Amino acid sequence: MLDRDASSQLPSSLLHGERLLIGAIRRLARQAGCSGALAHFEDACGWAGPEACRMLEVFLQQLAVHGRRSLTISPPGAPGLTADERAVLDVFGCAQAEAYEAMDARLEALLGDLPPAPLGAAACVVAQTLAANGCFVEASSEAQCWEASTTPSRTAAQWAPAAATTWPCQMARANFRRLFT
Numbered sequence: 001m002l003d004r005d006a007s008s009q010l011p012s013s014l015l016h017g018e019r020l021l022i023g024a025i026r027r028l029a030r031q032a033g034c035s036g037a038l039a040h041f042e043d044a045c046g047w048a049g050p051e052a053c054r055m056l057e058v059f060l061q062q063l064a065v066h067g068r069r070s071l072t073i074s075p076p077g078a079p080g081l082t083a084d085e086r087a088v089l090d091v092f093g094c095a096q097a098e099a100y101e102a103m104d105a106r107l108e109a110l111l112g113d114l115p116p117a118p119l120g121a122a123a124c125v126v127a128q129t130l131a132a133n134g135c136f137v138e139a140s141s142e143a144q145c146w147e148a149s150t151t152p153s154r155t156a157a158q159w160a161p162a163a164a165t166t167w168p169c170q171m172a173r174a175n176f177r178r179l180f181t
Helices: 016-029 034-066 083-096 100-111 117-132 142-149 154-159 168-180
Strands: none
Touching: 016 034, 016 083, 016 117, 034 100, 034 117, 083 100, 083 117, 100 117
16 A cells, blocks of 8 residues: 555645655655555556666665765655755756756756766666656756757766767666667
């Protein structure tokens, strides 16, 4: 049985995908049991839900390992969002909008350092799985995401010459197309 009361305290302006992410992030961050988060993801995304939830867990682990500061995450069921929770939602919103440079900028702000590739890849997999199942996440500044998605990434170009055109989401999408077309 799913605990629907935990997300009922969140602002009504949040989209379903945002509620799903915040509920899962709060549960996983507090180590309050992955089964609750898994059940919510499976309910929303079907067979892809558990994999997306596990990838969210990887995302949070990467944040913990590479972050230079602690993030403020509210307990499950708490009303409202912290600034860090909003920033994490922005990461997933940018990933859904395919605004990879904006996503990297938000990840860099959360980490206090350049984001490692697996962190962005995990965010992209979760965001695209949610989007494919109608669970949308909006970034706080759509104009910034649109502008960023049309320019090559300085961060990626710094790491590898081809990286500016082969982002983790684009690679994942290409692999997905090969598997399912």
